Amino acid sequence: MTRQLDVINIGAPADPRPEPAMPSACETHGCGGADEPMQPLPAFGIVTVDGHEITAEQIAEEMPHHPAPTGEEAWRAAAQALVVRHLLMREARSRGLAAEETNETGKRTADDEGLVKALLDDIVGDAIPTEAECKRYYSANRHRFRTPTLYEASHILIEPEEGAGEDGWTAAEAQTRTIIDAVADDPEAFAEAAREFSGCPSGQQNGSLGQIRRGELVEQVQSHIEATVVGSVNPAPVRSKHGWHVIRLDRIIEGRELPFEVAKDKIADLLEARSWTVSAMQIVQSLAEKAEIEGVVLDAPPSEEDQRQGTLAA
Structure with missing residues (x-):
C-alpha cells in the first residue's frame, strides 16, 4: 500500500466534497485579481519546540498548504504542522535514520519527507491484516461492498x-408540458424532441444521460x-438551476453485493491504513x-474508534 506522507495533521478536518452538477452547456467564469495587492500574513506570536524557534517566515511559507476560513486558523494549522514535522525529523536523526534517495515511483524525495517516512516505517512498519480480520470486517459491513x-x-x-425573469421560467415550464x-x-x-428542443449538449444524443449513479446529478433531477x-x-x-427538464427512464440496473474475494484487497488496504495512521x-x-x-x-489525536469511523466513511 502506498502511503501519502506530507505531514501528519492532528485533528485536521476532511476536505469538502464538490456539489454534483447537471450535465449542461459549459459555464465560463472569468478569473480576476491578478493585480490585487497581497494581504499581509498574520503573526500570532513566537512558536518554539524545546527552545528551537519555528520562525514567522516558515509559518507564512507553510500557510498556503492549510487553507482555512480565517488567517488565524490557517496560521495555527501551519504552525502545528511545522511543530509535528520538527518533532518527527528530530526523532529520526536521533535514531540515525537517513532519508531514502527515491520514493516508490522512482522520484527523488525531499530530505524532510524522506526522514519522516523512514522514521514512521521504522517504528510502525507494516500492519498487514490477516484474512480472518478481513472476513470479519466484510461480514459486519457487507452493505459497503456493493456495485x-x-x-x-x-x-x-x-x-x-435570458433576462425574461420569472415569466421566462413560466414559459419554459409550459413548453416542457x-x-x-x-x-x-x-x-x-x-x-426527436430532444434533438430539436433541448438546450443541453446531450440533446444531440437523443437526450441520453447514459448510465447514472446517485450523486452524479443535482438532487432534484x-x-x-x-x-x-x-x-x-x-x-x-x-x-x-439550469431550467425545466422532461425526464425519461429506460432502465434500472440494480446494484449487487461484491463477493469477499473481490472486496478483500480493498478491505486489507482500509484496515492497514487505519492501523498505520492511528499508530x-x-x-x-x-x-x-x-x-x-x-x-x-497540538490537538489531541482522534481515538481509534473515531479513526475507524473516519475510515469507514471514506
Whole structure:
C-alpha cells in the first residue's frame, strides 16, 4: 500500500466534497485579481519546540498548504504542522535514520519527507491484516461492498429566456408540458424532441444521460428520475438551476453485493491504513508530550474508534 506522507495533521478536518452538477452547456467564469495587492500574513506570536524557534517566515511559507476560513486558523494549522514535522525529523536523526534517495515511483524525495517516512516505517512498519480480520470486517459491513445502482435515463432541457425573469421560467415550464403531452411514452418521439428542443449538449444524443449513479446529478433531477416508471416519460417536468427538464427512464440496473474475494484487497488496504495512521498519530502525541512546546497547542489525536469511523466513511 502506498502511503501519502506530507505531514501528519492532528485533528485536521476532511476536505469538502464538490456539489454534483447537471450535465449542461459549459459555464465560463472569468478569473480576476491578478493585480490585487497581497494581504499581509498574520503573526500570532513566537512558536518554539524545546527552545528551537519555528520562525514567522516558515509559518507564512507553510500557510498556503492549510487553507482555512480565517488567517488565524490557517496560521495555527501551519504552525502545528511545522511543530509535528520538527518533532518527527528530530526523532529520526536521533535514531540515525537517513532519508531514502527515491520514493516508490522512482522520484527523488525531499530530505524532510524522506526522514519522516523512514522514521514512521521504522517504528510502525507494516500492519498487514490477516484474512480472518478481513472476513470479519466484510461480514459486519457487507452493505459497503456493493456495485452502485445505475439508471439509464434521458432528458430534454428547456432553458428560460435570458433576462425574461420569472415569466421566462413560466414559459419554459409550459413548453416542457407541451413536449410531455406530444411525445407521451414514445422513445422515438422523445429522441426527436430532444434533438430539436433541448438546450443541453446531450440533446444531440437523443437526450441520453447514459448510465447514472446517485450523486452524479443535482438532487432534484436524480429524485425525479428515480420516481419515474421504467420505460416511460415522467408526466411532470422538474425544475433545476439550469431550467425545466422532461425526464425519461429506460432502465434500472440494480446494484449487487461484491463477493469477499473481490472486496478483500480493498478491505486489507482500509484496515492497514487505519492501523498505520492511528499508530503514527500516537507516536506524534508521545513525542509532543515529552517536548516543551510554546506558542501553539497540538490537538489531541482522534481515538481509534473515531479513526475507524473516519475510515469507514471514506
